[in-house]
Structures are given as structure tokens and as C-alpha cells.
Amino acid sequence: MLEALDRLYEEARNALEAVADSEGLSAWYSRYLGRKGAVTQMVRRVGELPKEERPAFGRRANEVKAALEAAFQARSRAIKEAEIAREVEAGAIDVTLPGRPLPRGRLHPSTRILREIVAILTRMGFQVYRSRDVETDEYNFQLLNMPPHHPARDMWDTFYTTEPGVLLRTHTSPGQIHAMREYAPHPIRVILPGMCYRYEQITARSEIQFNQVEGLAVGRRITMTDLKGTLVEFARQLFGEDRPYRFRCSHFPFTEPSVEMDIQCILCGGEGCPVCKHTGWLEIMGAGMVHPVVLRNGGYDPNVYSGFAFGMGPERIAMLKYGINDIRYFWGNDLRFLEQF
Ligand code: PHE
Numbered sequence: 001m002l003e004a005l006d007r008l009y010e011e012a013r014n015a016l017e018a019v020a021d022s023e024g025l026s027a028w029y030s031r032y033l034g035r036k037g038a039v040t041q042m043v044r045r046v047g048e049l050p051k052e053e054r055p056a057f058g059r060r061a062n063e064v065k066a067a068l069e070a071a072f073q074a075r076s077r078a079i080k081e082a083e084i085a086r087e088v089e090a091g092a093i094d095v096t097l098p099g100r101p102l103p104r105g106r107l108h109p110s111t112r113i114l115r116e117i118v119a120i121l122t123r124m125g126f127q128v129y130r131s132r133d134v135e136t137d138e139y140n141f142q143l144l145n146m147p148p149h150h151p152a153r154d155m156w157d158t159f160y161t162t163e164p165g166v167l168l169r170t171h172t173s174p175g176q177i178h179a180m181r182e183y184a185p186h187p188i189r190v191i192l193p194g195m196c197y198r199y200e201q202i203t204a205r206s207e208i209q210f211n212q213v214e215g216l217a218v219g220r221r222i223t224m225t226d227l228k229g230t231l232v233e234f235a236r237q238l239f240g241e242d243r244p245y246r247f248r249c250s251h252f253p254f255t256e257p258s259v260e261m262d263i264q265c266i267l268c269g270g271e272g273c274p275v276c277k278h279t280g281w282l283e284i285m286g287a288g289m290v291h292p293v294v295l296r297n298g299g300y301d302p303n304v305y306s307g308f309a310f311g312m313g314p315e316r317i318a319m320l321k322y323g324i325n326d327i328r329y330f331w332g333n334d335l336r337f338l339e340q341f
Helices: 002-018 024-033 039-049 051-090 109-123 151-155 174-181 224-239 294-297 314-324 327-331
Strands: 134-136 166-167 188-196 210-217 245-252 255-264 281-290 306-312
Touching: 002 024, 002 051, 024 039, 024 051, 039 051, 109 188, 109 210, 109 224, 109 314, 166 281, 174 188, 174 210, 174 281, 174 294, 210 224, 210 281, 210 314, 210 327, 224 245, 224 255, 224 281, 224 306, 224 314, 245 281, 281 294, 281 314, 306 314, 314 327
Parallel strands: none
Antiparallel strands: 134 166, 188 210, 210 306, 245 255, 255 281, 281 306
16 A cells, blocks of 8 residues: 555656646645545555554655645745736736825814814913713802802703713813812812713704813912913914904803903904904903802812913814814714815
8 A cells, every 4th residue: 555655646746747727736636635635535544554554654644745735835836926927927917006095094173173272281381181071060060150050050051861960061161170179289280171062952053062171270379361371372372473362251150250262353354254243253262260169169268379261162263263164064074074184
């Protein structure tokens, strides 16, 4: 049977030499080395031999199998290379074609404006403080000087959860309390970026979810002048050196006095147009001196400490800056919109 094995080896090697293409290769493989191949079958017959002949046969069989495997690999490689060379020759593969461009992702406009705002304020010494999206009525309203049934709550239409007293924050201001309670009695300079939620009709001007960036500074002898200086420098960096601005009196329960900051309308330069509703001005944020009640709720003695706070909506600012006329684009996931930034 050893001779039969060697004859088979000889035959298989010759047959492999004659193989010329991929199909021939796989046919050869199943004929000799496959599960039902001739070599495999013969190796199985080792049991028919007398005991003393089995080891020699087994050894030789393994050698033959390994040699044929190796020869098969070498032949496959040669044939594949020849096939590729032939295809290139025939022009089936044009190696001079430019590569296919990979589509490139980019940052969402909200993320971009958020990063721009955060970069300006962190350069000015504010640290980013993260606060939760799911809040309690206590933090979102009560500790911010709005007891239950306070009429000012109407400014924030609220998503309540089925858990009593638990809601989605309507603004980032509850983060002020969290920051103060963490740091009191030390001075604070933080910004709080994050998503806010309001139970509102979705229109071109209002969404049910949007970002805000809150700012808070608490310390000794912090004055309205510090607030103005900070916000003016901020607006200069975001909207340019020469963009006129103004502060208007306003009201928020958690600041006293309260203001709103406007910049001159970017579209009409103050002439009056539909975007600025013919006022020539665009509101960019609310701000004010932290109310004594809020300072006390945060753990600071209002006779010793004072502070300022501000809050703005990055989507709104992006709309003003880039002339976007509908806030619904931000979460509409329309690539034609998103790819413009
Ligand atoms: N939280 C206010 C709003 O959502 C904005 C604000 C923040 C006003 C801080 C004053 C101070 O409208």
C-alpha cells in the first residue's frame, strides 16, 4: 500500500502542474485532498494494514499530505497572480482611476456653536459644570425663587413625568443651585451647557428641546459691571468687534436686577426687517444679578456674597449668526441642511 500511496502522490503532483485556473484548482483539491479525495481515502485505509506496517505508512501519509497541501498553496498563489495580471492587461481593472471618495462626517451645527461659545467662556476663566436633564420641581422652580403656583412659572411650559415632582428641566438654571451647593462658600465661575425641554407647540421659532448655556459667577463684591464686561467681551468675540449691542431691563424671578442683551440685527444692520421684527435688534440672552433668595438657597450669605448669571440658547444664536430661519432644521436630520456647516 506504500507504493500505491507514492503512485498517488506522483499522480497528484502531475495533475497539479497541469491545473491552469481557479476552477481547476478547486476541482484538484476535492479530487485529492478533500473529504472524499483519493489521498484522504487512502489514509483512512491504514487500519487494513498489519499492525507493524501501520507506523511507517502513517508517517509517509502525513508527509504526502503536507507536501501536497504546500504545493497546492504555492500553485494557488501563482494562478491568482497570473489571473490578476491577465485582468489588468485586459483593462478590466483600471489602476489609474481615482479612488472612491469616502463620505466625510461633520459636526452638527448645534455642536459647533456650542463649542464656540464654550471656548470663548472657558478662555475667560469659566469652567464647564454638568448638570442633570431630569430635575425636580424644587430645583427647576422653587429654589430659583418660584414657589408652587408662582405666576412666573408660565414662562416655562413643562414636561412632567409620572413621578410626582420630577420633570425635564425647562432651562439650565437649576444647575446654578447644584453648583452653588457643591462649592459654597467658595467663589464660583462656571458655565452649564445642556439640553432643555419645553412643552410647546413646535414652530419655526420654538422647539420642544434645545440647548442652553448658563453662566454663573459668585464671589465677594461681584457687581453688575462685571456682568456687563463679561457679556460685552463675549458678544465681541462671537459676533465681531464692531457689532453694536444694548442691554434692556427685564424680569426673571431668580435675578434682580434682570436684563436682556440684544445685538444689532445682523441681517438688516439695524434698518428693520422681518427677522428682527422691524426693531433693528436681536435678543441673544437673559441675565442679571443672582437674587438674594437664590444665593441663600445655594448656601451663600447674600450679605457677604453676590453674583451674576446669564443664560442663552445656542440654536437661537446659530440662527442669528448663520441666517437660519427655522429652528426645526436642527433636529430634522436633513443632510441638505446639516452639510452646509
Ligand atoms: N433661565 C432663563 C431662561 O431660560 C435665562 C436666564 C438665565 C436668565 C440666567 C437670567 C439668568 O429664560
